[in-house]
Amino acid sequence: MMQTHYSSQLLERAVTEINRLPGIGSKTALRLALHLLRQDEVKVEALADSLVAMRQGVRYCRVCHNICDEECCEICSNPTRDSHMVCVVEDVQDVMAIENTMQYRGLYHVLGGVISPMDGIGPSDLQIESLVERIRKGGVEEVILALSPTMEGDTTNYYIYRKLEEFDIKVTVIARGIAQNDELQYTDEVTLGRALAGRVPFGK
Amino acid sequence: MMQTHYSSQLLERAVTEINRLPGIGSKTALRLALHLLRQDEVKVEALADSLVAMRQGVRYCRVCHNICDEECCEICSNPTRDSHMVCVVEDVQDVMAIENTMQYRGLYHVLGGVISPMDGIGPSDLQIESLVERIRKGGVEEVILALSPTMEGDTTNYYIYRKLEEFDIKVTVIARGIAQNDELQYTDEVTLGRALAGRVPFGK
Numbered sequence: 473m474m475q476t477h478y479s480s481q482l483l484e485r486a487v488t489e490i491n492r493l494p495g496i497g498s499k500t501a502l503r504l505a506l507h508l509l510r511q512d513e514v515k516v517e518a519l520a521d522s523l524v525a526m527r528q529g530v531r532y533c534r535v536c537h538n539i540c541d542e543e544c545c546e547i548c549s550n551p552t553r554d555s556h557m558v559c560v561v562e563d564v565q566d567v568m569a570i571e572n573t574m575q576y577r578g579l580y581h582v583l584g585g586v587i588s589p590m591d592g593i594g595p596s597d598l599q600i601e602s603l604v605e606r607i608r609k610g611g612v613e614e615v616i617l618a619l620s621p622t623m624e625g626d627t628t629n630y631y632i633y634r635k636l637e638e639f640d641i642k643v644t645v646i647a648r649g650i651a652q653n654d655e656l657q658y659t660d661e662v663t664l665g666r667a668l669a670g671r672v673p674f675g676k
Numbered sequence: 677m678m679q680t681h682y683s684s685q686l687l688e689r690a691v692t693e694i695n696r697l698p699g700i701g702s703k704t705a706l707r708l709a710l711h712l713l714r715q716d717e718v719k720v721e722a723l724a725d726s727l728v729a730m731r732q733g734v735r736y737c738r739v740c741h742n743i744c745d746e747e748c749c750e751i752c753s754n755p756t757r758d759s760h761m762v763c764v765v766e767d768v769q770d771v772m773a774i775e776n777t778m779q780y781r782g783l784y785h786v787l788g789g790v791i792s793p794m795d796g797i798g799p800s801d802l803q804i805e806s807l808v809e810r811i812r813k814g815g816v817e818e819v820i821l822a823l824s825p826t827m828e829g830d831t832t833n834y835y836i837y838r839k840l841e842e843f844d845i846k847v848t849v850i851a852r853g854i855a856q857n858d859e860l861q862y863t864d865e866v867t868l869g870r871a872l873a874g875r876v877p878f879g880k
Contacts, residue, residue, distance in 0.1 A: 477775035479750060479768070480743045486730040489723040493708055504697055506769065508727055509734060509743070516731040519693040520724035523712055526690040527720040530713060539684045539713070546683060564683070565710065571681040 476502070483509070535606070537582040537599045539564050547571075547579060554578045556613040560603065560632060562586055562620060570618065578616070581606065586624040587631055595631055603632065607639050614642040621648055680706070687713070739810070741786040741803045743768050751775075751783060758782045760817040764807065764836060766790055766824060774822065782820070785810065790828040791835060799835055807836065811843050818846040825852050 476498070478484035483505055490501035508516050532538070533545035536558075540546065547553060547567075557578030561567055567580050583598045595601075606612065615636060619625035633643055649667035650659050659667075680702070682688035687709055694705035712720050736742070737749035740762075744750065751757060751771075761782025765771055771784050787802045799805075810816065819840060823829035837847055853871035854863050863871075 476772055479737075479771065480730075480734050480745050482726075482730040482733045482745055483743060486726040489726040492719075492723070494711055495704070495707070500699070502769070502772075503699070505727075505730065506767075507698055508731060511731070513731050515696075516727055519696070520728045522686075522690040522693040523709075523720055524724045526684075526686040526709065527712060527715070527717050529686045530684050533683075539687060541684050541686055563710075565706070567683065568680055568706075 533582075536580045537584060537602070538567050538580055552577075555611060557616060558603075558606065558612050558614070559616040559618050561618050562625070566618065578614075581615075583619075583628070586619055586622075586628040588624045598628070600632060600635065604635050607636060607641060612641060614644060617643065617645040737786075740784045741788060741806070742771050742784055756781075759815060761820060762807075762810065762816050762818070763820040763822050765822050766829070770822065782818075787823075787832070790823055790826075790832040792828045802832075804836060804839065808839050811840060811845060816845060818848060821847065821849040 478487070486505045486508070487498065487501045490496055490504050491498050493501075496504070508519070529541060530539050531541065531543065533540050533548055534543055535548040536545060538545045538547065542549075554577045557576075558581050559570065559576060559578055560581045560583060561570065562583055562585060564582060567582060570576050570580075581599065581603050583600065583603075585593050585598055587593060587595055587598065603615075607615065615632075617629045617632065619628055629645060636643055647670065648663065649670060650656065650663060656664070682691070690709045690712070691702065691705045694700055694708050695702050697705075700708070712723070733745060734743050735745065735747065737744050737752055738747055739752040740749060742749045742751065746753075758781045761780075762785050763774065763780060763782055764785045764787060765774065766787055766789060768786060771786060774780050774784075785803065785807050787804065787807075789797050789802055791797060791799055791802065807819075811819065819836075821833045821836065823832055833849060840847055851874065852867070853874060854860065854867060860868070
């Protein structure tokens with residue numbers, strides 16, 4: 473990248489810090505910094521404070537490991553949720569995505585990733601043992617595996633499935649098939665093959 | 677936009693604040709917030725501090741109104757710069773753009789905008805009077821107008837030109853023509869017309 477001449481070290485430092493954010497290039501960083509320079513001081517402080525307060529204050533639910541502000545997240549502590557079902561997801565964004573569907577009333581278990589030997593992530597780096605402990609305590613009737621349909625996701629699914637074999641519970645995996653509004657002819661063969669193999673009675 | 681379910685108010689507040697930045701949508705804001713959650717606390721504090729420090733500390737050069745950390749910017753206070761030339765620009769990003777060309781060794785004058793009746797910006801909202809005062813003090817031999825080639829830029833150029841008529845100095849405007857690597861057939865007629873009218877001897 474071309475060397476930019478900053479006339480202010482304070483501006484340069486802010487641009488450098490903003491530029492560290494993923495997906496924010498140096499031009500965008502400069503644009504954002506100059507935007508903030510034009511804002512009221514209280515607005516810039518509100519932004520800065522919200523970031524530090526979040527980083528310092530956010531906690532992880534001791535039951536499901538979702539992010540929350542208390543010891544226990546509002547899903548786990550909500551008595552109207554169905555505590556017989558636990559949906560296993562990779563991270564907190566997946567919880568948000570499923571909550572947004574408004575189709576699920578059970579609880580969650582956030583693994584914090586998937587098994588990926590290439591990235592040096594093994595089962596012990598994830599919240600798998602705490603999931604097993606949760607099932608061992610009883611009360612859960614179904615574990616829904618909702619990891620990404622990748623090789624790492626499949627590996628993790630299988631690892632969890634084996635770990636839960638000893639318990640008398642149902643282990644299910646979310647349906648894989650052709651996405652809504654996708655064109656059949658452009659669907660990859662693995663997805664299409666699985667969609668055929670996983671066909672269900674029409675009208676259900 | 678669909679309502680997102682945040683399990684943490686601290687996260688939601690940070691996402692809301694990041695989302696206020698221009699060009700940062702709610703999905704990007706969430707992605708950035710979750711990225712910051714995974715960073716060391718000191719890194720998040722460094723980012724937050726750089727923003728507040730910039731907003732509180734940045735000053736405007738009392739001579740050219742470029743942003744700087746001192747009373748006078750490093751261009752104005754640099755004795756090796758040619759103080760006989762003053763280049764008039766709209767904002768600080770234009771100073772950076774011209775500095776990046778490494779083709780200019782004179783000084784600047786940052787107007788802080790252009791005359792735009794539509795946006796309620798008149799001559800008195802810009803640093804035009806201070807430019808006239810600067811010229812009145814003597815020592816400047818050429819004023820280079822380097823505003824954007826828009827109607828507002830042209831209006832401002834003309835206003836400044838009239839204001840400077842009383843002084844015995846050269847007033848120039850940066851060349852307008854076809855941009856490097858642009859295709860002639862796709863160049864708009866105003867640009868092409870001006871490029872023809874402003875033709876220069878070949879080989880110069």
